[in-house]
Amino acid sequence: MIVFGTRPEAIKLFPLVHDLSARPGIAARVCVTAQHREMLDQVLSISGITPDIDLDLMRDGQTLDALTARLLTELGRIFDAERPDRVVVQGDTATAMVGALAAYYRKIPVSHVEAGLRSGDIHHPWPEEVNRRIISTIADQHFAPTDTAAEALRRENIPPETVHVTGNTVIDALLWTRARIAADPPLAAGLDGLARRFAGKRIIAVTTHRRENFGDGMAAIARAVRRIAEREDVAMIFPVHPNPNVRAPMADMLGDAPRVAMIDPLDYPHFVRLIEMAHIVLTDSGGVQEEAPALGKPVLVMRETTERPEGVAAGTARLVGTDEQRIVAETFRLLDDEAAHAAMARAHNPFGDGLSAERIGRIIAS
């Protein structure tokens, strides 16, 4: 049983659902918690997955404790009814952590996709750093995207024979989606209007949603976006996360800013096209930090730490924190110094080769 609930889990697990569903001898069942609703449905639709079970758990402005409690009772109920032989979770969301915990309470073995990411700081990202550590103590199969992630697990005394370096399935999802767009451009044609409106300007793509950035961090990011957009040679395209802690302050602070297009979350093909259109990406997202290097786009990471040092080491990502001045200065540097931009804008794929789901599927099946 493959359990997921948020947009990034769905993006990173749909290639594995495709793989496992095609394997003889495996009955792949998909249980979505719908910790996210619209953003999850966008991914289910593009990837052609119809869940076997949909718990429909999202509530507006949900708190961590109420969400966690709902997830635990509901997933427990489903595992009791379905009695899966194995549970697969991905990443570090509340759904993933509770999925592993509810399986453990029933002694069902757990496979963890995207295992071994560590920032070393339990408050950044919060609460994801603790969620993924909990999953690592429970899982008996750890699919590490990179050698660095595998090494982090070995340092925590996870038995080495249970750690497999597979690459990150996000690259599978990205390559699959790019091929779909190439074959069928209308899939991402919803951005044609913004492309026309901002023709001749350099596009900066922005996303932000991290809980540890709520409040002061969001305000600083909004001020930085407003200041960058004062330049007439840029346009910012900002798909705003629906979390009320993001949406409300961004609408207040940026609603009237010229050259800032605040739009609803894009479905995956449109977001991939947005990264391809962008000159620079500003983000606090985990997944976007992996996709931007694969597409050769400089990414400024608005976080204090990262559990994805591979992008920084490859030279396509730079940590800029949530200090307004620093975000503006680093963005201006990339806008004004062509050599600095060119040095970052080289396609690297430290996170995977697009064949990760197949590797993971084979190991699970065996």
Ligand code: UD1
């Ligand atoms: C969650 C994950 C985070 C992940 C992020 C990806 C946890 C604790 N957090 O954070 O690790 O990086 O997803 O986006 O698991 N909402 C909607 N529609 C949607 C999705 C969300 O309206 O489709 C709104 C709801 O008001 C919801 C709120 O956003 O209550 C927060 O959703 P939640 O899943 O609790 O947290 P995220 O901040 O999205």
Ligand code: UDP
């Ligand atoms: N994404 C998307 N539409 C958007 C913004 C992001 O499809 O409007 C995708 C993005 O390509 C990446 C994933 O969502 O694959 C990242 O999700 P998010 O930033 O919400 O979560 P994180 O990766 O930080 O957990």
